[in-house]
Amino acid sequence: MREAAFVKQNKDKWLTYESQLNNKISSPEKLSNLYIEITDHLSYSKTFYPNSSTTQYLNELASSAHQKIYKNKKESRNKLVLFYTKEFPLFFYQYQKQLLISFLLFLFFALIGVYSASQEDAFIRAVLGDGYVNMTLENIKNNDPMAVYKQAAETDMFLGITINNIRVGLMAFSLGILAGIGTVLIIMQNALMLGSFQYFFYDQGLLWESVRTIWIHGTIEISVIIISGCAGLVVGKGILFPKTYTRMHAFVKAVKDGLKIVMSTIPFFIVAGFLEGFVTRHTEMPDFIAIFIILASLSLIIWYYVILPHQLYKKTNNEF
Incomplete structure (x- = not known):
C-alpha cells in the first residue's frame, strides 16, 4: 500500500486516538485497545516506510500512550519521581x-569567543566587563586568581547563582518564541563569554587553574544552559x-514540550549553584x-x- 493511501485510510483513527490521549477521563481499557491498534499501525509503517514522517508520528503516539497507560497504574504518589526517571527521558528522545544543534551552536560561538579574544584584548573587556577583568588581574597579583568565588557568603552565593542560572535557562526557552532567533542569541552570549573567559586565563598562564576550578560547577551549569537552548529551539x-x-497547534505543543525540557533542568541548576557556592571556592x-x-x-x-533516553526508547520499542 502506498504511504498516502495508508495515511488516508487511518488518519481519522489516529486523530481519535490523539484525542483520547488528551482526555484525562479516558478509561484504561479504552487506552489499551487503542494502544494495541496503534502499535500494529506503527509496526506496519516501520516495515514499509521506515524513515517517513508517518512512522515518526506513530512512534510519538505510541510512546505517549505507553506513558499514559503506565501513569494510570498506582503511581500517582510518585508522579514527580516518575517524571524525572521515566516520563521525561523517554519523551526527550525525540x-x-x-540538543545536538544547541550544543554545536554553543561550541561554535565559544570558539569564536576564543579566537576574537586572541586577536583583540578589548574584546575580552567588552564581553566580560572592565570591572571583572580588573578585579581578576588584581587577584592574580595577589596569588589568588579564583578569589571571586570566595567573596560572597556560601548560602548567599548558592541562592543568587541558582536563581540567575534558572533565569538564563527560562530566557533561552521563552525567547524561542522569536522563531528560535532569541534562543540562538542567548546561546551566543553565554558561549562568547565562556570562550573569552577561558582565553583570558590562558593568556595569563592560568588555563589549568581556571579549568580545574570553574568547571567544578561549570560542567553542569553550561550543560543545562545548552539544554535550555534546546528547549527554545523546540519552540522555534x-x-x-x-x-x-x-x-x-504546533506552537502550543512545542511550548508544552519546551517547558518540560526546562523543568528537567531545575534540579541540575540547583546542583550547579550548590557546587559554585559551597565547593568551587x-x-x-x-x-x-x-x-x-x-x-x-x-x-x-x-x-x-x-x-x-535511547535506552528507554529501545526498551519501549521492544515492548511494541
Missing part, C-alpha cells in the same frame, strides 16, 4: 537532534515547521578531587540526557 521549530498540525583541594567532580558531572549529564 529532541536529540535539537514548532513555529517554523508545524508539519501536519495547524501552526497554532575551595581552590586548595587536590586536583584529583576536582577532576572527579568534573567527570562525574559530565557523566551524569550525558547519561541522563543522551544515554537514558
Whole structure:
C-alpha cells in the first residue's frame, strides 16, 4: 500500500486516538485497545516506510500512550519521581537532534569567543566587563586568581547563582518564541563569554587553574544552559515547521514540550549553584578531587540526557 493511501485510510483513527490521549477521563481499557491498534499501525509503517514522517508520528503516539497507560497504574504518589526517571527521558528522545544543534551552536560561538579574544584584548573587556577583568588581574597579583568565588557568603552565593542560572535557562526557552532567533542569541552570549573567559586565563598562564576550578560547577551549569537552548529551539521549530498540525497547534505543543525540557533542568541548576557556592571556592583541594567532580558531572549529564533516553526508547520499542 502506498504511504498516502495508508495515511488516508487511518488518519481519522489516529486523530481519535490523539484525542483520547488528551482526555484525562479516558478509561484504561479504552487506552489499551487503542494502544494495541496503534502499535500494529506503527509496526506496519516501520516495515514499509521506515524513515517517513508517518512512522515518526506513530512512534510519538505510541510512546505517549505507553506513558499514559503506565501513569494510570498506582503511581500517582510518585508522579514527580516518575517524571524525572521515566516520563521525561523517554519523551526527550525525540529532541536529540535539537540538543545536538544547541550544543554545536554553543561550541561554535565559544570558539569564536576564543579566537576574537586572541586577536583583540578589548574584546575580552567588552564581553566580560572592565570591572571583572580588573578585579581578576588584581587577584592574580595577589596569588589568588579564583578569589571571586570566595567573596560572597556560601548560602548567599548558592541562592543568587541558582536563581540567575534558572533565569538564563527560562530566557533561552521563552525567547524561542522569536522563531528560535532569541534562543540562538542567548546561546551566543553565554558561549562568547565562556570562550573569552577561558582565553583570558590562558593568556595569563592560568588555563589549568581556571579549568580545574570553574568547571567544578561549570560542567553542569553550561550543560543545562545548552539544554535550555534546546528547549527554545523546540519552540522555534514548532513555529517554523508545524508539519501536519495547524501552526497554532504546533506552537502550543512545542511550548508544552519546551517547558518540560526546562523543568528537567531545575534540579541540575540547583546542583550547579550548590557546587559554585559551597565547593568551587575551595581552590586548595587536590586536583584529583576536582577532576572527579568534573567527570562525574559530565557523566551524569550525558547519561541522563543522551544515554537514558535511547535506552528507554529501545526498551519501549521492544515492548511494541
